Amino acid sequence: MIQDISPYEFHNEYTDRAPQPGDTVFVFDGRTVLCREGSDESNLFPTVADVSCPASALQYLFRISETYCYLFLPEKPDISLTEVPGCRFVPLMSLRSKEHTVSAFAAMTAYHLHTWYEKNRYCGRCGSGVRLEHDKQERMLRCPVCGNMVFPMIAPAVIVGVTWGEKLLMTKYAGREYGGWALIAGFCEVGETVEDTVHREIMEEAGVHVNNLRYIDSQPWGSDSNLLMGYFCDVDGDPAIHMDAEELSRAQWVDRSEIPDMSDNISLTGHLIELFRKGKEK
Numbered sequence: 001m002i003q004d005i006s007p008y009e010f011h012n013e014y015t016d017r018a019p020q021p022g023d024t025v026f027v028f029d030g031r032t033v034l035c036r037e038g039s040d041e042s043n044l045f046p047t048v049a050d051v052s053c054p055a056s057a058l059q060y061l062f063r064i065s066e067t068y069c070y071l072f073l074p075e076k077p078d079i080s081l082t083e084v085p086g087c088r089f090v091p092l093m094s095l096r097s098k099e100h101t102v103s104a105f106a107a108m109t110a111y112h113l114h115t116w117y118e119k120n121r122y123c124g125r126c127g128s129g130v131r132l133e134h135d136k137q138e139r140m141l142r143c144p145v146c147g148n149m150v151f152p153m154i155a156p157a158v159i160v161g162v163t164w165g166e167k168l169l170m171t172k173y174a175g176r177e178y179g180g181w182a183l184i185a186g187f188c189e190v191g192e193t194v195e196d197t198v199h200r201e202i203m204e205e206a207g208v209h210v211n212n213l214r215y216i217d218s219q220p221w222g223s224d225s226n227l228l229m230g231y232f233c234d235v236d237g238d239p240a241i242h243m244d245a246e247e248l249s250r251a252q253w254v255d256r257s258e259i260p261d262m263s264d265n266i267s268l269t270g271h272l273i274e275l276f277r278k279g280k281e282k
């Protein structure tokens, strides 16, 4: 899956380290990320030397093995990096392939933090209009006026493989960037357990009851600020699907023998579908 980047190691502990010329820089423009043209996996993203911007516009993110990664985050939008020689913006999701696992994981995780930093420039509690300041010890923003502390936002969500004997409930989303096969999925609501979310989402999207929930694995999915939790469960009673046409364009039972090969898919959804295809869902 996307987080399986061995032999590389992800280190997300915060440090106040100053950027060095060879460090990696993530520059985002909407849901695109700046990449070096014609580069391979080892140096896909520009360095501090490539972007040549003030150090104050670079926010430390994390380290992958010995590669220190920063985010281009100017204090004011008056510095722009839309034109860096030898680089161009590519869609974040285009990195989603097995050849790019480390790059995809790094870019998606950087995008998750980018989303949080972008949404938290100023204090939303006291409205003083003073910029939040980054703590020196941990990843946390603090308001210098009222002391409000803001921590990274992670949205928990579930992905569920609903089974009915030799069949798996597969879906396609309505009106989403990703058009491939998916499974029932949704965000946890306030006050719910993760298991409550599984039952509710399946009922909302497909209108069936389930039992025998089995937790399988989890996955950080930074492009949507998610922490995904994957389950299998079995239909309980009537398997007739009542699809939510606002969320989904398709929802159907697919026989194990007709499940598409998702072994190249680095998502938790692909992992769950592959487990079912290989008869390992129990």
Ligand SMILES: [Zn+2]
Pocket (backbone or CB within 6 Å): 123, 124, 125, 126, 127, 128, 143, 144, 145, 146, 147, 148
């Ligand atoms: Zn404040």
